[in-house]
Amino acid sequence: MGSADAATVRGVTSDVTTASTAAGLDALPPSAAVWCSGLHKRYGRRTAVDDVSFSVARGEVLGLLGPNGAGKTSVIKMLLGLVRPDAGEVLLLGRRSTDPRSRAAVGYLPELFRYQPWLTPTEVLDLHVKLAKVDVPAVERRECLALVGLTERSGDRVGGFSKGMQQRLGLAVALVARPELVVLDEPTSALDPIGRVDVRDLVLALKSRGVAVLLNSHLIGEVERVCDRVVILDQGRVAASGTLAELLGQREVRLRLDGVDGQAEDRLRAAGSTTRSGDWFTVQLTADDDGVTVPDLVRDLVGRGVRVHAVEPVRISLEERLLGILRHDEPEASLR
Amino acid sequence: MTALTIAGLTLREAFRRRVVWALLVLTVALLALSGWGFSRLIGLDTELGTMTSGEARLVASVLLNLIMFGFSLIAAIGTAFLAGPTVAGEVESGQALAILARPVRRSAVLLGKWLGLVTFGGGYVVLAGLAQLLVVRVAVGYWPPSPAAGLALLAAQTVVLLTLALLLSSVISPMASGIVAVGLFGATWVAGVVGGIGGALGNDGVERVGTVSRIVLPTDGLWRGAMNAFQDPFALAQMGPGEGGFPFLSEGPLAPAYLIWAALWIAVIWGLTALSFQRRDI
Numbered sequence: 104m105g106s107a108d109a110a111t112v113r114g115v116t117s118d119v120t121t122a123s124t125a126a127g128l129d130a131l132p133p134s135a136a137v138w139c140s141g142l143h144k145r146y147g148r149r150t151a152v153d154d155v156s157f158s159v160a161r162g163e164v165l166g167l168l169g170p171n172g173a174g175k176t177s178v179i180k181m182l183l184g185l186v187r188p189d190a191g192e193v194l195l196l197g198r199r200s201t202d203p204r205s206r207a208a209v210g211y212l213p214e215l216f217r218y219q220p221w222l223t224p225t226e227v228l229d230l231h232v233k234l235a236k237v238d239v240p241a242v243e244r245r246e247c248l249a250l251v252g253l254t255e256r257s258g259d260r261v262g263g264f265s266k267g268m269q270q271r272l273g274l275a276v277a278l279v280a281r282p283e284l285v286v287l288d289e290p291t292s293a294l295d296p297i298g299r300v301d302v303r304d305l306v307l308a309l310k311s312r313g314v315a316v317l318l319n320s321h322l323i324g325e326v327e328r329v330c331d332r333v334v335i336l337d338q339g340r341v342a343a344s345g346t347l348a349e350l351l352g353q354r355e356v357r358l359r360l361d362g363v364d365g366q367a368e369d370r371l372r373a374a375g376s377t378t379r380s381g382d383w384f385t386v387q388l389t390a391d392d393d394g395v396t397v398p399d400l401v402r403d404l405v406g407r408g409v410r411v412h413a414v415e416p417v418r419i420s421l422e423e424r425l426l427g428i429l430r431h432d433e434p435e436a437s438l439r
Numbered sequence: 440m441t442a443l444t445i446a447g448l449t450l451r452e453a454f455r456r457r458v459v460w461a462l463l464v465l466t467v468a469l470l471a472l473s474g475w476g477f478s479r480l481i482g483l484d485t486e487l488g489t490m491t492s493g494e495a496r497l498v499a500s501v502l503l504n505l506i507m508f509g510f511s512l513i514a515a516i517g518t519a520f521l522a523g524p525t526v527a528g529e530v531e532s533g534q535a536l537a538i539l540a541r542p543v544r545r546s547a548v549l550l551g552k553w554l555g556l557v558t559f560g561g562g563y564v565v566l567a568g569l570a571q572l573l574v575v576r577v578a579v580g581y582w583p584p585s586p587a588a589g590l591a592l593l594a595a596q597t598v599v600l601l602t603l604a605l606l607l608s609s610v611i612s613p614m615a616s617g618i619v620a621v622g623l624f625g626a627t628w629v630a631g632v633v634g635g636i637g638g639a640l641g642n643d644g645v646e647r648v649g650t651v652s653r654i655v656l657p658t659d660g661l662w663r664g665a666m667n668a669f670q671d672p673f674a675l676a677q678m679g680p681g682e683g684g685f686p687f688l689s690e691g692p693l694a695p696a697y698l699i700w701a702a703l704w705i706a707v708i709w710g711l712t713a714l715s716f717q718r719r720d721i
Contacts, residue, residue, distance in 0.1 A: 180720070184539075184540075185536060205542075206540060206541060207542040211536075216533065216536075219534060222451075230444070234441060234541040235542060236440070276537055
């Protein structure tokens with residue numbers, strides 16, 4: 104456990120011990136928005152989640168990625184106390200998730216979003232404000248509905264809403280009680296392209312206000328645009344995690360060459376693993392590249408009489424990285 | 440606080456979903472019909488001659504129990520089918536996800552649901568029953584010996600049944616839980632009648648059927664207590680020997696021990712429901 108985690112745990116104990124010690128602990132950095140360790144969940148004989156650990160810092164946007172059935176929604180439900188983990192621990196905003204108060208400042212949009220069809224959006228928000236035990240003035244609630252574009256339908260019954268509008272209402276519900284952590288499970292699954300952009304702006308606005316966001320989405324582009332860090336789940340396990348810079352750090356360079364002999368090919372391979380397609384050579388650069396590999400390579404190739412027609416940097420997208428990580432596991436999976 | 444919010448929500452659902460209005464129409468129709476029927480009792484020509492007002496009161500007392508049974512049946516079916524979907528259905532549809540992710544205890548949410556249903560079911564039985572008593576009073580001048588106790592017992596019977604439906608809905612599907620709860624309610628009533636016949640015939644084995652069923656599910660026991668509170672005390676004496684088998688007259692008031700048992704039964708079933716709901720993956 105790192106020192107930051109140790110601080111988190113100390114922060115937690117302060118909540119359960121006497122108030123007199125609280126003053127002394129004010130100096131500690133605020134505990135993480137989410138901290139989970141060793142989460143396990145089995146449904147019958149199938150293991151849905153297997154030793155998942157990660158954390159979301161305050162004000163950070165974390166993307167949860169992975170194929171269908173990777174255990175993303177199960178992990179989210181375990182964080183929120185909706186599903187009981189078979190093993191593992193969860194702290195939300197510094198409190199154990201077994202304590203309902205840990206969810207006092209948490210907003211949640213479920214993957215399966217459905218709200219009382221006999222209520223109006225205004226009444227749904229009123230209900231959630233009451234349940235969250237937060238004093239939110241009516242003006243602020245109306246602003247929240249306006250934010251998701253439901254002002255004109257605020258007096259209609261939810262039962263008559265389209266899926267997209269119900270999802271917008273779900274976003275308003277997640278945001279209404281002044282959350283410090285917002286958990287969005289597939290927030291754009293029913294939204295049109297404009298709605299998707301709205302959600303993106305919304306997440307960025309939350310981030311700028313210091314609200315932590317846990318975003319589970321199939322839309323990798325969406326995640327790439329707004330997330331600081333990404334956790335990739337596959338078959339219930341963390342397949343990879345890190346900042347976007349860490350995950351996408353691997354770069355490639357494409358060269359169009361002519362007159363390449365064996366020696367030149369050896370030189371290419373020395374720079375990084377190389378693939379060839381006609382005149383085009385793609386060299387994968389190592390993560391610790393200090394910026395001189397490419398100029399040195401070009402100089403040496405020219406020195407060996409190779410004619411260099413083009414040198415193009417290639418940036419790996421998160422999608423390619425994700426597919427690379429997931430496919431890498433496939434042969435192993437098929438052996439089982 | 441959470442419990443009261445959820446109780447209010449449950450009651451609002453009953454009003455918004457027009458359950459209340461449907462019941463109101465049904466009840467007014469039943470009251471009007473019974474009022475008309477009771478008013479025809481006096482001066483009725485039978486094979487034995489014209490019925491006196493005293494005889495009419497006796498018949499009214501028996502008929503009152505019959506109609507009250509109708510109300511308790513409406514309340515039983517209504518609450519059982521309302522109680523089933525209220526928890527299990529919300530979990531299935533996903534409505535429970537957003538609510539339970541709030542800083543609330545599941546037991547508080549369950550208590551709120553239960554309080555809402557108790558208010559609705561109990562309130563209906565008491566109001567409809569009181570209206571029926573007034574109709575009978577106006578029509579034939581009969582007023583039961585202890586109306587408040589009778590209505591309270593009728594409400595308690597509804598509470599027993601909806602608590603059971605709530606437990607069943609956490610184990611089986613919402614629709615099935617309503618059917619099973621109403622089925623058990625009917626079976627216990629029949630077992631009570633069978634037990635009564637057994638008692639009248641002096642057969643201990645058959646009589647025990649009623650006693651055991653009344654312990655396992657207290658609806659029939661409470662119903663018999665309610666009937667006893669509504670009926671004319673002279674009715675039993677006038678009916679003569681063998682009256683114990685008659686399903687719409689009760690031989691004696693409820694023992695305090697039985698009332699304690701019914702309260703304990705409700706508490707245990709509620710506790711089991713809370714335990715099962717607490718452990719459930721949503």
